[in-house]
Amino acid sequence: MIPTPHIEVKDKGIIANTVLMPGDPLRAKFIADTFLENVERFNTVRNVFGYTGTYKGRKISVMASGMGMPSIGIYSYELFEFYGVENIIRIGSCGAYTADLNLYDVILSTEAWSESSFAKVQSGYDSDIIAASTDLNSKLEKFSKELGIEIHKERIHSSDVFYRKNFHEYKEIYEKHGCVAVEMESFALFHNANVLGKKAACLLTVSDNLATEEVTTSEERQNAFTNMMKIALEMAE
Ligand SMILES: O=P(O)(O)O[C@H]1O[C@H](CO)[C@@H](O)[C@H]1O
Numbered sequence: 001m002i003p004t005p006h007i008e009v010k011d012k013g014i015i016a017n018t019v020l021m022p023g024d025p026l027r028a029k030f031i032a033d034t035f036l037e038n039v040e041r042f043n044t045v046r047n048v049f050g051y052t053g054t055y056k057g058r059k060i061s062v063m064a065s066g067m068g069m070p071s072i073g074i075y076s077y078e079l080f081e082f083y084g085v086e087n088i089i090r091i092g093s094c095g096a097y098t099a100d101l102n103l104y105d106v107i108l109s110t111e112a113w114s115e116s117s118f119a120k121v122q123s124g125y126d127s128d129i130i131a132a133s134t135d136l137n138s139k140l141e142k143f144s145k146e147l148g149i150e151i152h153k154e155r156i157h158s159s160d161v162f163y164r165k166n167f168h169e170y171k172e173i174y175e176k177h178g179c180v181a182v183e184m185e186s187f188a189l190f191h192n193a194n195v196l197g198k199k200a201a202c203l204l205t206v207s208d209n210l211a212t213e214e215v216t217t218s219e220e221r222q223n224a225f226t227n228m229m230k231i232a233l234e235m236a237e
């Protein structure tokens with residue numbers, strides 16, 4: 001079923017086997033403009049930009065997911081199921097739940113914990129934890145070592161809510177569920193990969209810290225989180 005309601009390209013072969021997936025369409029554009037050669041834009045529907053190009057001569061795609069599990073649930077499903085994509089690596093921003101993490105630190109998500117009903121509604125999956133692909137994670141860890149970029153391998157929180165009524169609830173999620181940071185998509189991405197027999201992983205950069213109340217700007221979140229981009233780009237084939 002291509003094109004899909006949300007992706008316009010008619011030729012499946014234009015999208016690479018591996019897609020990097022930031023939430024922000026302008027982070028996707030930044031990656032294409034800054035790191036890729038021979039770039040072809042394959043999606044503009046809803047301004048959710050998708051690009052294919054080469055990195056060090058190897059093919060890779062980058063496409064935004066939008067914000068939240070319903071949104072990444074749509075894009076990752078269509079890429080995996082209808083465009084034959086094998087690997088999706090989310091490259092997102094996150095809020096740290098502990099003062100042990102600094103702004104710009106890079107986290108490799110081992111698993112996502114969530115209160116979300118996404119996986120239960122999608123397929124009846126009944127746990128609140130979903131693991132990332134261990135195969136992709138070991139490759140990403142190897143690339144980070146080769147590049148000399150430190151990563152923190154940790155469980156993260158995938159939340160449906162950005163603005164909680166009670167800001168301090170993050171402390172309980174950190175202590176009870178062992179999540180060191182919060183973002184809003186990985187649980188759905190990992191679930192779709194599992195039900196469709198594909199692979200997914202997630203690299204995050206700390207954009208703000210709930211414990212210390214430090215923050216980065218929207219411009220930094222769009223353009224400056226280059227360490228996780230460089231690690232993920234090494235997945236190009
Ligand atoms: O920077 P991105 O990749 O969008 O990720 C994080 O930022 C958004 C919230 O500001 C949510 O999508 C969250 O997961």
Ligand SMILES: O=c1cc[nH]c(=O)[nH]1
Nearest residue numbers: 093094095182183184
């Ligand atoms: O979901 C997110 C992403 C970045 N920072 C947060 O506090 N939450």
